[in-house]
Amino acid sequence: MSEAGLHDLGFVSTVQCETFGEPGNRTFNITAKSNRGEATVWMEKEQLYQVGLSLRQVIVTRETPPDPAPFDSEQTNPNEYIYVEFKTGDMALEHDPAADVFTLSAQDMTGDDAPSDAITHVRFSFSREQANEISKRSAEIVAAGRKPCPLCTAPLTPGVSHFCVKVNGYNPTENPMGRGAD
Numbered sequence: 001m002s003e004a005g006l007h008d009l010g011f012v013s014t015v016q017c018e019t020f021g022e023p024g025n026r027t028f029n030i031t032a033k034s035n036r037g038e039a040t041v042w043m044e045k046e047q048l049y050q051v052g053l054s055l056r057q058v059i060v061t062r063e064t065p066p067d068p069a070p071f072d073s074e075q076t077n078p079n080e081y082i083y084v085e086f087k088t089g090d091m092a093l094e095h096d097p098a099a100d101v102f103t104l105s106a107q108d109m110t111g112d113d114a115p116s117d118a119i120t121h122v123r124f125s126f127s128r129e130q131a132n133e134i135s136k137r138s139a140e141i142v143a144a145g146r147k148p149c150p151l152c153t154a155p156l157t158p159g160v161s162h163f164c165v166k167v168n169g170y171n172p173t174e175n176p177m178g179r180g181a182d
């Protein structure tokens with residue numbers, strides 16, 4: 001794979017996820033910053049949800065090594081201050097078990113039809129603590145857009161029927177628990 005379009009921020013000082021806009025019309029991103037530059041990766045809600053879930057899976061299934069190895073990542077172009085912002089199609093998560101460092105890679109989706117060396121990629125690495133923050137925050141963000149069920153308080157997903165534990169699977173918005181036909 002050509003790496004001409006690859007920007008590696010290395011180990012970042014800050015990484016966070018954010019949402020903008022009104023419920024039903026929200027946008028989502030992950031931003032990261034290091035001494036090499038900064039990146040803003042826009043994504044769909046489902047993609048942010050998946051990132052949070054993948055981070056959580058690694059956090060719970062792999063332990064921090066007793067003596068973590070130093071982490072290093074090659075700087076592809078040392079003279080360049082990286083500044084990238086794009087909407088991503090493909091993302092990949094890696095975990096270096098020796099250093100206990102997480103690396104997220106994202107590819108600019110507008111490059112899908114471009115020659116491979118013209119596609120912008122960004123990659124950045126972060127600690128378990130930062131991974132934990134992103135995982136928690138992304139779950140809050142994803143859940144925040146959904147109204148709670150008035151009966152069981154589980155978040156409702158628009159367009160997906162809700163099997164409410166309080167009413168044996170009837171959708172409370174279609175079958176309000178009234179006082180009966182009187």
Ligand SMILES: [Zn+2]
Nearest residue numbers: 149151152164
């Ligand atoms: Zn319910």
